[in-house]
Structures are given as C-alpha cells and as structure tokens.
Amino acid sequence: MSTTSLEVDVAIIGAGTAGLVARRQALTHGAKRVLLIEGAVHGTTCARVGCMPSKLLIAAAEAAAAIRDASIFGIAPNQPQIDGAAVMARVQRERDGFVSSVLESVGKIPEQDRLHGWARFVGPTQLEVATTAGSVQVAARAIVVAAGSAPHVPTPLRELGERLLTSDTIFELPTLPRSIAVLGAGAIGLELGQALAQLGVATTILGNGTRMPLLKSQCMQSEARTLFEHRVDLQLGIREFAAVPVADGVRVSWTRADDQRREATVEYVLAATGRRPQLARLDLHRANVELDERGRPRGFDNRTMRITDTAIFFAGDITGERPVLHEAAAEGRIAGINAARYPDVRAHVRHVPLAIMFTDPNMAVVGTIPGPEGEGEAWDVGEVDWSDQGRATIIHQNHGRARIYANRACGTILGAELIGPRVEHLAHLLAWAIELRTTVPQALAMPYYHPVVEEGLRTALQQLGRKIEMAPKPHPLDCGPGT
Numbered sequence: 328m329s330t331t332s333l334e335v336d337v338a339i340i341g342a343g344t345a346g347l348v349a350r351r352q353a354l355t356h357g358a359k360r361v362l363l364i365e366g367a368v369h370g371t372t373c374a375r376v377g378c379m380p381s382k383l384l385i386a387a388a389e390a391a392a393a394i395r396d397a398s399i400f401g402i403a404p405n406q407p408q409i410d411g412a413a414v415m416a417r418v419q420r421e422r423d424g425f426v427s428s429v430l431e432s433v434g435k436i437p438e439q440d441r442l443h444g445w446a447r448f449v450g451p452t453q454l455e456v457a458t459t460a461g462s463v464q465v466a467a468r469a470i471v472v473a474a475g476s477a478p479h480v481p482t483p484l485r486e487l488g489e490r491l492l493t494s495d496t497i498f499e500l501p502t503l504p505r506s507i508a509v510l511g512a513g514a515i516g517l518e519l520g521q522a523l524a525q526l527g528v529a530t531t532i533l534g535n536g537t538r539m540p541l542l543k544s545q546c547m548q549s550e551a552r553t554l555f556e557h558r559v560d561l562q563l564g565i566r567e568f569a570a571v572p573v574a575d576g577v578r579v580s581w582t583r584a585d586d587q588r589r590e591a592t593v594e595y596v597l598a599a600t601g602r603r604p605q606l607a608r609l610d611l612h613r614a615n616v617e618l619d620e621r622g623r624p625r626g627f628d629n630r631t632m633r634i635t636d637t638a639i640f641f642a643g644d645i646t647g648e649r650p651v652l653h654e655a656a657a658e659g660r661i662a663g664i665n666a667a668r669y670p671d672v673r674a675h676v677r678h679v680p681l682a683i684m685f686t687d688p689n690m691a692v693v694g695t696i697p698g699p700e701g702e703g704e705a706w707d708v709g710e711v712d713w714s715d716q717g718r719a720t721i722i723h724q725n726h727g728r729a730r731i732y733a734n735r736a737c738g739t740i741l742g743a744e745l746i747g748p749r750v751e752h753l754a755h756l757l758a759w760a761i762e763l764r765t766t767v768p769q770a771l772a773m774p775y776y777h778p779v780v781e782e783g784l785r786t787a788l789q790q791l792g793r794k795i796e797m798a799p800k801p802h803p804l805d806c807g808p809g810t
C-alpha cells in the first residue's frame with residue numbers, strides 16, 4: 328500500500344451536517360485548501376437514519392391515528408388498514424430523496440478536496456487517513472472534528488444478531504414488524520416506539536430510568552408520564568432486562584418497578600439506549616489533547632468550538648452537548664469560521680437551547696428552565712392547561728400543559744416546557760421571543776388570532792404577567808371563548 332501526503336489549510340473529519348457547513352464557512356472565511364474526510368457513506372445521519380426517516384415514519388403514524396380518532400367528529404368509525412410494506416416503501420423513497428440531495432451537493436466538491444477513509448490523529452495538526460488506495464498523511468493548519476455520534480448498544484444485546492435493531496437499521500425493514508420491544512425511553516425510543524404502536528405494531532417501550540426525556544420540572548414530568556402511559560405501553564423504572572433469541576424472535580423479560588417479572592416474545596428488539604460521540608477511532612491522545620475519563624477532550628469552549636490551546640475545533644454531535652440538527656449546523660459554522668481564521672479565533676453567540684420531540688402530543692423545551700430552588704426567587708412561571716383550550720378542543724388535541732418562565736425583575740421570557748398540540752411551532756415562537764429578549768408585556772401586546780393554540784400561550788403569559796406585575800391592560804379580544 329502506498330503512502331501519500333497532503334498539506335491543507337483546514338481538514339474536516341466527518342461529512343455530516345456539521346462538517347459540510349464547516350467546509351463551506353472555512354472557504355468563505357479565507358481558507359484556500361479545505362479537505363473533507365468521510366469514513367462511511369455520504370448522506371448525513373439526519374437524512375439517512377435520523378431526523379428525516381424518523382419523521383416520515385411518524386407522519387404515517389399520525390395519518391393512522393387521525394383515522395382512529397375520526398369517530399369523535401362523527402365520521403364513520405374506521406380502523407385504518409395499514410400496509411406495512413407500503414409504509415416502509417414511502418419512508419425509504421422519501422428518505423432516498425433527501426439523501427440524494429445531500430449526495431448531489433457532496434458531488435459538487437472537487438475530488439481533490441475529498442478523501443474517503445477513516446481519519447485518526449498522529450500529531451496535533453497531523454492526520455492519517457486509511458483509504459482503499461493506501462494511507463494519506465494530512466498536515467493542516469487547523470482541524471475540525473465533526474465525527475458525529477452512533478447508537479450505543481449494550482454488549483449483551485449484540486448477541487441478538489439480526490433480531491436487534493437500532494435507528495441505523497430500522498428504516499431498512501421491508502415491512503413493519505408484528506411486534507417489538509423498544510429498550511430505552513429517551514427521545515428516539517419514545518418517538519419511534521409510539522409511531523410503531525400507532526401503526527399497529529405490538530410495542531412495549533421499556534426504560535430503566537424513571538424520568539421522561541427533555542422536561543425538567545416535576546409537574547411536567549408527571550404530566551408527560553401520565554399522558555404517555557395512557558397512550559403507549561410505556562414501562563419506566565424497569566430492571567434486570569434480558570433478551571434471548573428464540574426460533575420466532577426474541578424472548579424478552581424484565582422486572583417492573585412494582586417488582587413483577589414480565590416476559591414476552593417479540594419479533595425485534597430496538598436498542599434506543601443512547602448515542603455516543605464517535606471518539607474511539609480518532610486517537611485524540613496523539614494530538615496532545617488532554618482527555619477526561621470518558622475520552623472526551625478537556626477545555627472545549629462552546630462559543631469558539633475550540634479545544635483550548637490547540638488548532639482543533641469540535642462541532643456537532645461529537646461535542647456531546649446539543650445533539651440536534653440545527654445546532655450541528657450552527658456549531659459547524661462557528662468551527663469552520665474559526666478554523667479558517669486560526670489563530671485569530673472569535674467567540675460567537677449561541678442559540679437559545681431548543682429541543683422538540685415529535686411524539687403525540689409533541690413535547691418541547693426552550694431556553695433556561697429553573698430548578699425548584701430558583702422558582703421562588705428571581706423566577707416566575709405561568710401555565711396553560713390544554714384540556715380546556717379552545718383550539719385544542721376543536722381539533723380534539725386538548726391534552727398536555729405548557730409552562731413559561733420569566734425573570735421576575737425585568738420580565739424577560741427565559742424558558743418554557745411544553746407538552747401539547749403541535750407545540751413544535753409554539754416552541755419556535757418562544758425561542759424567537761427569547762432570542763429577541765422579549766418581555767412578558769411585549770409578548771402579550773402581540774396579535775393573537777382566534778381561535779388558535781397560540782392563545783394558550785397568551786393564557787400562560789397573562790398568568791406570568793400578573794405575577795411579575797408588568798401586565799398591560801387586557802385587550803378586548805383577550806375575551807374570545809375558550810382562550
């Protein structure tokens with residue numbers, strides 16, 4: 328095998344969202360030669376196995392759920408006829424469309440600026456890339472590590488072979504399974520588990536923790552747990568999970584929180600047991616980077632994306648901080664700009680935290696959520712209960728609750744936790760309001776159409792306004808029915 332060497336301004340490890348954005352930004356900000364290195368297939372986690380196929384599956388599940396719910400509106404009660412092969416065919420067809428648009432843009436990158444192979448550090452600014460044509464030694468002025476994350480599968484589960492699914496493999500199934508045990512009740516486990524259940528798959532979601540994902544406050548935790556335990560077979564606080572392959576699937580057993588032992592035979596087990604940053608292959612210790620006990624670099628600054636005192640920048644899921652798409656893009660941007668400018672590195676303002684789960688109902692968290700001890704002091708909270716909100720009742724999605732937090736002294740909105748009808752959109756309104764440093768009175772002075780779920784936000788804001796004593800006079804339209 329031959330060894331060649333390359334000298335570049337910026338080398339980027341990983342052609343996911345963060346890496347692709349970093350490349351574009353590095354070029355725009357003065358780097359002449361930028362090398363993009365990808366070890367696996369191109370197409371990004373988001374398009375191939377993440378956001379897009381999962382939301383396609385959820386869209387099918389929502390269609391099935393709408394048919395089941397139709398009788399409430401006086402429309403002939405119907406059980407949806409679910410063609411599992413057709414459901415998966417659409418997921419794959421549309422997913423392939425998203426992937427091919429990524430492949431198209433990767434295809435436009437000149438070949439001499441791309442390498443296909445796994446990269447590892449051999450010095451502070453030197454990499455070795457194992458390509459099929461041999462090893463390539465890369466020397467760079469700065470390096471962006473955008474190596475993403477991968478599903479973490481507990482060792483005993485690996486023995487299940489093809490009966491074990493992860494988010495990397497589930498979207499390849501030719502048809503929907505008959506039954507599945509989803510191990511892990513985090514964002515991915517709940518989203519996929521609930522969608523499969525709505526699509527008629529006998530689904531049990533098992534979580535060893537007792538908390539629901541995203542939500543912080545105790546009351547939102549209980550609200551979410553009660554709601555989801557009624558909608559899906561969700562069992563939290565389980566222990567002693569075991570899975571053994573049998574002729575027709577997998578025999579799973581576990582101990583419930585109430586000490587009862589349960590078992591079932593399922594066609595597949597879906598391991599939704601978290602994702603881990605892909606650090607192992609990188610040999611970061613050879614870059615003179617100080618590592619913690621889990622192999623993560625110490626001294627990472629999330630405003631510059633730089634690892635202190637190095638020419639190395641991290642971006643995207645590899646940071647282990649905000650594993651969502653828009654943050655991977657934002658971090659890729661900062662890392663790309665700073666890698667091009669290195670050593671003249673600048674700090675950037677980060678977005679307000681925003682995370683959404685596309686469950687039914689949606690869950691979301693925005694901004695800063697105070698701990699219990701913070702609530703009585705500088706914070707106040709306003710609530711809306713969707714059960715009697717006008718628009719939510721009209722569309723028969725009157726479930727859940729939202730809590731909005733504001734700074735008591737100056738009235739700015741600081742954060743929110745939401746479960747309810749299409750709160751994916753309300754979470755955005757609040758994130759934008761927080762980024763613009765909007766106060767509660769300013770938010771209340773905005774127009775609210777009637778009847779819309781946004782009026783529910785106004786209810787919570789009005790409550791907050793009364794608490795912080797900064798509320799404007801009520802507007803006549805505040806008095807529409809069911810707001």
Ligand SMILES: Cc1cc2nc3c(=O)[nH]c(=O)nc-3n(C[C@H](O)[C@H](O)[C@H](O)COP(=O)(O)OP(=O)(O)OC[C@H]3O[C@@H](n4cnc5c(N)ncnc54)[C@H](O)[C@@H]3O)c2cc1C
Pocket residue numbers: 340341342343344345346364365366367368371372373376377378379381382444445446447473474475476494515605608609642643644645649650651652653655
């Ligand atoms: C099922 C699922 C659903 C999701 N849903 C959402 C959602 O609805 N909304 C949302 O915002 N986010 C969602 N996410 C998260 C989102 O997909 C990720 O946050 C985002 O894709 C991360 O992008 P990235 O660039 O950091 O990593 P990636 O896109 O994973 O790119 C990293 C790349 O680096 C390559 N690589 C790794 N190591 C090396 C090496 N040593 N040498 C060369 N190449 C290497 C990998 O092969 C990979 O291609 C979801 C994720 C999953 C799994």
